[in-house]
Amino acid sequence: MIATCHDRQSEEAILSTFNKADLPDVEALRVLVVEGAAYIDGHVGNYQAKKTITRLAASAPGLSKVVNRLRVIPDALVHDEALAERVRRAIQLHPQLRSVFISVRCREGIIELSGTVELTSLCLCAEYVAWSVSGVCQVVNSMKVSRASVPEEREIGQHLEQHLQCCLGVKPWQISVEVERGTAHLRGKVPSQSLRHLAEDQVRLHPHIQDVVNHLIAEEASPHNHHAIAS
Known part of the structure; x- marks a missing residue:
């Protein structure tokens, strides 16, 4: 009910006084004048600024009192919290991170x-x-990374074998993948050198693989095939 009978003209006059005094972050201040009383909300960087705002508001004609409800928050903290909030918003908007809880804190940028x-x-x-x-x-x-969510290395190897069979179009017995301490060992045969490199590239994309040792043999480059072509 109070908001419906506020004195907009007095509010604009007080904000104009703040602007003329070159107060920082005037846009962060909210002024409501009701029945001759000015209510000021928002935040300032120090107590001196809060006192100055009270004095300036009291100089406006027609006011009976000033209720200064400003919070005093150091400027550095305001900047850090605003920056942290922007990072939180960016994380929440990212499609892969929307359902993930990530704590964000900021100190001096x-x-x-x-x-x-x-x-x-x-x-x-x-x-x-x-x-x-x-x-x-x-x-x-x-x-x-949650340990409970990290699959066993044997399971990772089986998953990679299935992926390579589908990706490269090779038979199940042609490629084997063994994972040990984050390193994947590729063994077997593939039809060409390009597929040999492709297999390694695909395995490196797995989030739990840190390194790849490629023992795959490209059949097109094997001595047997070379002899068959020459004959």
């Missing part, structure tokens, strides 16, 4: 990400998104 995710790729994705936000000076990625 340095963003720290924390939380637990299921895939290493999500850690890297969140860091990339944070870096893309204007104003970020540095990103500290403290995120962790």
Whole structure:
């Protein structure tokens, strides 16, 4: 009900006084004048600014009192929180990160990400998104990958074998993949050198593979095939 009978003319006059005094972040201040009382909300960087605003508002004609409800928040904290909020919003808008809880903190322009995710790729994705936000000076990625979500290496190898069979069009017995301590060992035969390189490239894309040792033999380059072609 109060909002329906506020004195808009007095409110504009008070805001104009703030602007003439060159107060910083005037757009962050809200003024409501009701029955001769001015209510001021928002935040300022220090107590001196809060006192100045009270004095300026009281100088407006027709006011009986000034209720200063401004919060005092150091300027650096305002900047950091605003920057952290922009990073949070960017993460929430990313299609791969919408359902992931990621804690974002900021101090002096340095963003720290924390939380637990299921895939290493999500850690890297969140860091990339944070870096893309204007104003970020540095990103500290403290995120962790849940151990419960990391499959066993034997399971990873089987998954990669199935993927290569489908991708390269080879028979199940032609390629084997063994994973040991994050390193994938490829063995078997493929029809060409280009498929040999393609198999390695595909395996390297897996988030739990750190390195690849390629023992695959390209049949087109084998001595037997070379002899058959020559004859």
